[in-house]
Amino acid sequence: MPDAYEKFLQDLRRRKGLDLTGYKRPQMERRINSLMRSLKVEGYDTYLDLMEKEIQHWLKFLDTLTINVSEFYRNPNQWELLESKIIPELITKTPFLKLWSAGCSTGEEPYSLAMLMINRFHKVSFTLTASDIDDEVINKAKAGVYNDKAVANLPKQFLSLNFTQQGTNFVISEDVKRRVKYVKRNLLRDPFDRSYDLILCRNVVIYFTEESKAELYRKFHDALRIGGILFTGSTEQIFQPREIGFNLASSFFYRREG
Ligand SMILES: C[S@@+](CC[C@H](N)C(=O)[O-])C[C@H]1O[C@@H](n2cnc3c(N)ncnc32)[C@H](O)[C@@H]1O
Numbered sequence: 001m002p003d004a005y006e007k008f009l010q011d012l013r014r015r016k017g018l019d020l021t022g023y024k025r026p027q028m029e030r031r032i033n034s035l036m037r038s039l040k041v042e043g044y045d046t047y048l049d050l051m052e053k054e055i056q057h058w059l060k061f062l063d064t065l066t067i068n069v070s071e072f073y074r075n076p077n078q079w080e081l082l083e084s085k086i087i088p089e090l091i092t093k094t095p096f097l098k099l100w101s102a103g104c105s106t107g108e109e110p111y112s113l114a115m116l117m118i119n120r121f122h123k124v125s126f127t128l129t130a131s132d133i134d135d136e137v138i139n140k141a142k143a144g145v146y147n148d149k150a151v152a153n154l155p156k157q158f159l160s161l162n163f164t165q166q167g168t169n170f171v172i173s174e175d176v177k178r179r180v181k182y183v184k185r186n187l188l189r190d191p192f193d194r195s196y197d198l199i200l201c202r203n204v205v206i207y208f209t210e211e212s213k214a215e216l217y218r219k220f221h222d223a224l225r226i227g228g229i230l231f232t233g234s235t236e237q238i239f240q241p242r243e244i245g246f247n248l249a250s251s252f253f254y255r256r257e258g
Contacts, residue, residue, distance in 0.1 A: 005029055008044035014056070014232040015048060018133060022188050022212035028065065059136060065207070070105040070148070073153040074202065075234050077185055079112065079238075083120055086229055086253055091183045091195050093227060097186040097197045102187055102220075106132035107141025107180070108150055111172055115198065117157045125258040131185035137229050138182050144172035169209045177237030188212055192223040199224060202233035214244075221245050 002010065005025070013019045014218035020028055030092045039057070041047045051058040073079045090097060097117075108132035109161035117126050126138040132138050151159055151170050187204070199220055205213050220230050221244050232238065232252050241247065 004044060004203060008032075008048070010042070011048055011123075013092075015052060017135070017186060019186060019187075020207075022209050023207035024209060026208060028206075031064055032061075035061065036208055045091070055136070060205045062134065062136070067207075068134065069106045070108040070203075071150050071153060072108045073131060073155070074109070074112075076153045078234065079116070081250055081253070082231065085250065086125075086150055086198070086231070087116075087121060090227075090229065091121065091124050094197065095125065096126060097133065098195060098197070099126055099128040099160050100129040100193075100196050100199045100223075101128070101180075102130050102201040103198055104137075104141060104182070105134075106137045106146075107144060107145070107172075107182075109145070109200060109202065110141070110180045111176055112154070116160050117156075118179065119158060119161060127181070129181050129183060131183045133184065133186045134189070135184060138184060141180075142177075145216055146170045146172070187219075192219055194223055195225045195228075196223050197225060197228045198231065200231045202231065202236070204233070204234070205236055217244050217246075221256055226256055226258060230254040230256075 008180070009020050013021070016103055036042075036047050039050075041050060046105075087097075098112060099117075101113060104110045107130065110128055114128055117124060117128070127176050130141065149167060151163070159170065162176050164173070164174045165171075166175060187201075188208075201216075201220065208216065217230070217238055224230065228248055230246065230253070234252060238244065238246065238250070238254060241254050247257050249255040
């Protein structure tokens with residue numbers, strides 16, 4: 001018999017399509033329970049009803065789990081490395097790059113990459129897929145409207161070239177938007193496409209169990225072409241990359257070996 005929390009996870013998956021079974025239970029349970037207390041909601045079923053009825057409660061739920069927080073050029077030093085070393089290396093082998101932002105949230109990451117390619121590597125052809133498990137964030141990504149906090153780390157030139165300002169908001173240009181193809185994918189369950197040159201999966205696996213992480217990194221390895229790169233978040237180092245078949249191209253950049 002599943003306990004109340006396990007049943008909540010099953011219902012959450014069935015009703016909202018979010019699968020938290022691979023995430024660390026203590027942190028998740030503590031955050032969810034404290035959120036329910038703050039809302040004075042009693043019982044997981046009541047909370048699910050509320051999230052289904054009122055979108056702001058669903059978004060607040062995702063926010064509280066820090067599941068969908070993002071920003072443009074998150075960890076700018078790593079984006080600088082991507083521009084100065086990683087992409088130049090990749091394009092010595094192919095004039096066409098196949099790119100994937102896995103766990104793209106509200107679009108800041110794939111749009112950062114699209115702008116980098118358009119503005120700094122304009123001769124290089126590329127396709128860019130962005131995926132997330134959550135329809136709501138994908139819809140927000142497609143709308144492409146951001147506040148000043150989200151764009152704070154972005155190179156100023158990109159901001160002036162690729163956005164229009166509407167009041168206090170910044171709206172991404174159609175030129176950038178149409179370079180990104182959004183799809184709904186569950187990284188823990190769905191099959192992956194192959195032959196990627198670069199996969200970004202950043203700040204996604206923080207709540208995954210060690211087993212889910214290990215399996216995911218193996219799937220990413222197989223989805224990359226030989227020499228392709230996996231770009232992870234700054235708290236998401238892979239401890240034994242060689243065991244999976246990666247070597248370290250630079251901190252947070254892993255190259256598929258064979
Ligand atoms: C914190 S955001 C990271 C966004 C962006 N990559 C960044 O670094 O700013 C994490 C995203 O991962 C997504 N996510 C979590 N679990 C997932 C899964 N199993 N499959 C696909 N996406 C998932 C969430 O919906 C969320 O939008």
